[in-house]
Amino acid sequence: MKNLSKLNIFLIALVMVFLASCDNWLDVNENPNNPTDAPIQGLLTNVVLESTLNVQRAGSITSNYVQHLASPNPSSSSDIMEPLDFSGTWGSFYGIMSDITDLINKSENLGASHYVAVGQTMMAMNLGLVVDMWGNAPYSEGFTFETVTPKFDDDQQLYAEINALLDQALVNFNQASSVTVRGDDFIFQGNIPRWIKFVNSLKARYMIHMKGKPGYNAGEVLAAVSSGFVGNIDDAKMNFFEQRRNPWEVIALNNQNLLLGGWISSQFIEALDGTSYPIEDPRLPLMVGATDNGEYIGVENGAGRGDAPERGARSVLIPGQFYTTRTGPVLIMTFSELKFIEAEAAFETDKVRAYAAYLEGIRAHMRMLSVNDASLEAYISHPSVSMGVAAFTINDIFKEKWIATFLNPETWNDARRFDYAYKDMTIPESLNPNLNGQFIRRLAYPDSEVSRNGNNVPSVTLLDRIWWNE
Template identity: 30%
Template sequence: MKIFKYLWISVLLASTSCSDDYFDVNGSETAPTTTSLAPQYRIQGAIENTTGTAQYRGMREVLGIVQYGSQNVADYYSETWSSFLTTGRYFLWQNAYVYALPNTADLIVLGEAYDSPNFVAVGKILRAYILGMTTDQYGDIVIGDTYDGKSSMNITPKFVTQEEAYKTILQLLDEAILHLDEESAIGLNQEGGDVLYNGNQENWKKFAYSLKARYLNHLSKKTSGEMAYNPDAIIEACNNAIDSNELNAQKNYGGGEAENDNQPFSANGYGSSRMDFFSDFFVKLLKNPLNLTIPTQDPRLEIIVPEAVNGGYQGVVIGRGLAGESPDDYSLGNGGFYTSASSPTYMITYSEVKFISAEAKFRKGDKAGAYADFKEGVRADLEKLMVPADQISDYMTMLDMEVGEENLGLSHIFVQKYIANVLNPETWVDMRRMDYSDAIYHGLKRPENVNLDIFPNEDDWIQAMMYEYNEEDRNYENMPDNNPYVRLTTPLWWNTAE
């Protein structure tokens, strides 16, 4: 079913005579927005729409770019950057603007109406998160003309540049941090809706600082002006950010009968068809993450990747599919640590914060500090995956022997961050910032059967996503150039060196 942005919301807001169950967004991640409920009944729906609709869809189509998972058939469009991907049949835009952002807008409005600034803060944090994912996939986006919970709909909204979007994102996070210090008439978890932090304001602040560090870190190619890369600001944000695995921002699933109670990329999830197998690149990387002459297998391999029916761990080459081979020879994409029914969706984790800090310190020239953060990021991820203590100790010893402070490079940081951020769209940001370098991500190659019409050269990689066709049909006068030869190949603002 096609649901059209803005128009759908207008109809929805005129339909308040529907049943209470239909509008119970605290119990459903796909229920629509409404301002008829107090904020404590809206927070869970806002969180679940952020992860279960926006983040999931933001990851689904880029699986073949970041190469975590692979299809069982050759020439699948999202793996070869063709077909629907070149005609705007890609729906993060819809999921962000129809489902996710309206819930954050209502949470802000309701927080203000009920003298509860903590809900305003959560609305702004989630809004910053969604806008960040959206601009990082498209570039220029709509912000000021989106549904705001107060104004009438605008079906021809204006776009802002990605630079302006980033300023708004950082402003939202700064404002949210201040709101979380204010007194609220209603507690964040009064009705059990705060499924991230159970009403703990300090933990929400750490989440906000973590996101601030992430978005500031994206500016690594910017060297001048108001938005220049500032490692000290990144490090400061990291120092106030998530500081343990217990505070990881994650949406948990129960693995129950309801489809939306299952991890989207699990066998029973609504995105399972995109995760048929783990990829050849990812499996090989886990078999030798430090790129050693004598390969040393990562202890996370057997936790993340299921063993093939016929034994061993083998991934499918992106774009090739099974090519007539038996699926029993390959590792299924469903059933590992990140792809089981009750696997969480991770928004941002302690390990990512430490890798962000490590990168900032490395770029600043503080190799000792960078290596300490790098090691802590690795340790945090090993502990998150519940690797046995003796294996963690052995792995950390190996890092000291094979890497060490003097030999630490960006490749070490980014490979470990890639392993720690499985199924997080943040990985695509990193790969583009690193220019898809196989010197950073050893063994990285373009998919087989890639669309040579738009990407004729070996060093041509996809840089952004097409705006959706329904936006182009309705709002072409305001929308940036959506020619696939331009949209898919033009680096985003933060990825353009100054």
């Protein structure tokens, strides 16, 4: 409740600042007792909140593409991978990146280097989400207000900018700061060593995307891993509040009230229920709901629920589970994900290390979900999971990472790098014919940007790949 009170105070302050700025624009006399600028504490609170929500917003788009979720309606545009207008999501990204620019500039003027570093980290993360979903995007001219039609920067160059932002953040986190980050930080509550681990973990994430491209260096990935998260305690996440609920819980509640959403793909169910692999995964009942008959039955992407009723006959997200607890977390990046990054980076040069990291990634995710020890060890010891170093393949890493990054947009990056080669994953029924029988590779640019800045918007199709996937 202490954090909630701070959130309310800061958001009210931001509203008051907005009203004050409107008065100034309208040439109304200023009240010298009113603030004329948002404090960096209030900016940071909003930056952290909206950046976390952006992760969930992106995950709600990509989870159908990776067949974590499926629509209950046949030929749903999200399932069959039609071009959709995500103007609202695009606006959320650019709105908060504008606020981050303000946070960085104001913090630099105050000598608040830790606030600068948080801003740089959040800018890198938001920019990374934009580039990974859309490719080329406005950045260098995006926040100067010198033009309302900013150019689109090259996606590969933007990746260099992401890495530079993270390097700058590390420098600033290691400097003295004139203002201490405290409860206005809803991710790490001002714990700077954990922020530093997060930055290094993000560096590893973005570098692994470049595997197979010129300049990729597995040793650099592993060096970042070694300075990153060391356990689940380090996970980058934000817990929500009674008055500001976890957005995944909101989806689950809406579905109960027949605003349908959060239905589970049959691909996901069958990967965990013993159908696709010869073992039942103890995580399944902790991640999704059972039917009224106690079974786990998914929906085939593109096919819809058929003659099944709107509730009780298919597995859906239900309130109160790990991912859907009212005050529970939205996961930004986890120790489990980092271990799978380590496994992939080490696979070609140190398979023993890769295998150990793979198993630790599974354990970390199971512990996060509070799987009991007996079930955890039974799963880990099964020969289809602990196959030994000699039989261990890159497919095993991607399979387990696909489970561990449930509902996270990073899964779509993996799916595209892996060419959607998950066992038993098939093209959705009634696939968008313009995809020529292939899986989607990027989002369409939003209508808002096309109408406002159309001369600069690249001409692309849903099959044109992001630079690291070419």
